[in-house]
Amino acid sequence: MSMHFIPQLALKGDFARISYFAVDQHIRSKGLGRKIEEYCTNLAIEKNCDRIEVHCHSRRTDAHRFYMRQGYSESPKYFIKMLA
Template sequence: MKFITATVEHLPAIVRLLTDDEFGATRERYEEPLPLEYIDAFARIEEQIGNSIIVAIDKEEVIGCLQLTIIPGIARLGTTRGQIEGVRVSHDYRGKGVGESLFNYAIDQAKAKGCEMIQLTTDKKRKDAHRFYERLGFVASHDGMKLIISNE
């Protein structure tokens, strides 16, 4: 298994992973050709410094992914944070250490870019994910909130 920064060629597999999930199945859309929204979003991620999608690859197949964003900040004496989101591991590879290895790689990447903290958000209904993150050392220290903005 290897970890690399995703390229646009990995995008269909990434979207497939996003849809292969009880929550993603209702809010994502995998079809061929891919909806332009995904292609445009990936281009914006590639353009932004410190923003990338990392994929886990086994036998030339994308088996896991996450998005890592490096966020310079003023708070906490100018602490730089790593934000992890969009974490997915293929059903066939769950429970085999892929997620933990993917996180360790992302954390190492964040440290190399000066991050002193890694943060993530997770749906309150994802109890298995919460246990996984806690096992990795994450602490549920804050409550998150979001506002969905319509561009209409």
């Protein structure tokens, strides 16, 4: 997992962003992803973040179910500008 801690200058409440999170397909469903996510949640709390965000492509339905089980909710507004 790669996670960034982002301070807010104009708004109250810093946040954490998961930029990459993968568990090898051969060891999935053994609780490792849950433990990693919980560890990172605790880090975010220690750094006084009030939320964690993660962008997860619409085709990654298994990942969506994982995040929902971990307490995430969907926030569908997301824009991207391709530069290349």
